[in-house]
Amino acid sequence: MNLIEIKEGKVSLLVPNPKDYEKNGKFDPSWAPVFYNPRMKLNRDISVLIVSVIKPKSIIDALSASGIRGLRYYIEVGGVEKLILNDKNPLATELIRKNIEKNKVEAQITTRDANSLLYEVKAEFVDIDPFGSPSPFILSSINSVINKGYVAFTATDLSALECSSKSSARRKYDLICDKLSFSKEAGIRGLIAKVIRESAILEKAAYPVFSFYFDYYYRVVFRVESGAKKADNLLSKQGYYYECPKCGLREASEYLEKKKCPKCGIDMKKYGPAWLGTLWEKDFVEKMRDKLNDFSYLDNYFTINKLLDIIIKESKYDNPYYRIDILSSYLKRNIPKREYIIKCLGSASVTHFDYRGIKSDKGMDEVNECIKKLTS
Ligand SMILES: C[S@@+](CC[C@H](N)C(=O)[O-])C[C@H]1O[C@@H](n2cnc3c(N)ncnc32)[C@H](O)[C@@H]1O
Numbered sequence: 542m543n544l545i546e547i548k549e550g551k552v553s554l555l556v557p558n559p560k561d562y563e564k565n566g567k568f569d570p571s572w573a574p575v576f577y578n579p580r581m582k583l584n585r586d587i588s589v590l591i592v593s594v595i596k597p598k599s600i601i602d603a604l605s606a607s608g609i610r611g612l613r614y615y616i617e618v619g620g621v622e623k624l625i626l627n628d629k630n631p632l633a634t635e636l637i638r639k640n641i642e643k644n645k646v647e648a649q650i651t652t653r654d655a656n657s658l659l660y661e662v663k664a665e666f667v668d669i670d671p672f673g674s675p676s677p678f679i680l681s682s683i684n685s686v687i688n689k690g691y692v693a694f695t696a697t698d699l700s701a702l703e704c705s706s707k708s709s710a711r712r713k714y715d716l717i718c719d720k721l722s723f724s725k726e727a728g729i730r731g732l733i734a735k736v737i738r739e740s741a742i743l744e745k746a747a748y749p750v751f752s753f754y755f756d757y758y759y760r761v762v763f764r765v766e767s768g769a770k771k772a773d774n775l776l777s778k779q780g781y782y783y784e785c786p787k788c789g790l791r792e793a794s795e796y797l798e799k800k801k802c803p804k805c806g807i808d809m810k811k812y813g814p815a816w817l818g819t820l821w822e823k824d825f826v827e828k829m830r831d832k833l834n835d836f837s838y839l840d841n842y843f844t845i846n847k848l849l850d851i852i853i854k855e856s857k858y859d860n861p862y863y864r865i866d867i868l869s870s871y872l873k874r875n876i877p878k879r880e881y882i883i884k885c886l887g888s889a890s891v892t893h894f895d896y897r898g899i900k901s902d903k904g905m906d907e908v909n910e911c912i913k914k915l916t917s
């Protein structure tokens with residue numbers, strides 16, 4: 542394997558030379574013998590920030606590939622006493638060995654199936670960054686995290702989570718669903734609900750502390766606490782969203798029902814089981830905000846700053862976002878600017894999920910009134 546050296550954050554990393562694996566001038570990171578995707582840099586940058594808030598003494602990077610995540614946590618956050626970098630691909634662990642030597646990092650390297658490893662070792666922070674769905678690794682990672690420790694999942698299978706593919710939504714996440722106008726937020730809530738149910742099996746409660754959508758993936762971080770009662774409490778905050786495909790009216794309910802729109806009388810679309818609670822723990826996000834100053838060297842510093850700004854604003858609202866363009870089209874009106882709608886509603890904000898959306902604690906009728914007022 543021909544290697545090239547790249548720099549990410551404060552780590553110098555050897556990765557396979559993309560030139561060697563190009564097909565017709567194109568390159569996909571999955572074509573190389575060891576995976577490294579520069580498009581995931583923002584995911585890793587934010588994860589470094591998150592780990593700096595958690596300050597874990599032990600970390601398992603269970604699907605490590607080049608070792609980049611674990612290396613960055615060790616070097617850029619510090620205070621890590623036990624670092625396990627694992628990948629079932631022996632070419633990956635051979636490369637990880639080179640990369641830890643290069644960066645003078647002390648780590649245990651294992652070439653194991655992540656699931657069997659995670660039933661044998663424990664850590665304060667467990668990172669699951671798979672190809673596609675994290676579902677096959679949820680139970681084992683929750684098992685592996687110590688009480689009050691944290692686990693983070695990446696999911697790139699948005700077609701399942703957003704319910705573009707109903708059958709994979711059902712298979713991977715137990716979802717009975719249709720694609721809703723706020724599918725980007727529904728998807729992350731479907732993933733969170735799945736993690737909460739899997740944790741409940743182990744009598745653990747997985748509290749979502751930070752979630753975001755970017756580019757083509759979700760990243761969700763949970764604090765995991767032991768206790769059957771706590772797990773029951775979280776389970777009771779799952780439910781189903783309903784949305785009318787004609788007027789946009791939405792409802793949420795604990796149960797799966799065949800609902801008709803009270804205005805139009807037609808079948809409503811549905812999505813669930815989904816987490817209906819908050820996506821962000823206020824305290825956690827504020828700590829991220831404070832810590833960000835330590836990471837002004839990151840290429841994505843300004844993007845993260847902006848993302849956190851928006852998330853702090855939208856975290857006041859648990860209701861899924863409204864698509865202003867879609868509601869305007871139902872009303873046969875022009876699309877008013879988001880800022881004007883937000884001002885008109887009084888309590889509302891932009892959302893990072895969709896530049897066409899707004900979040901608010903107001904009902905659809907009030908949003909519609911504002912659209913009408915602004916386009917009359
Ligand atoms: C998306 S890549 C990880 C990327 C890496 N975390 C990063 O940020 O660059 C997923 C990795 O998981 C490994 N993998 C897939 N299934 C696995 C399993 N069951 N046990 C251990 N490793 C596995 C693959 O070999 C691959 O290297």
Ligand SMILES: [Zn+2]
Nearest residue numbers: 785788802805
């Ligand atoms: Zn309707």
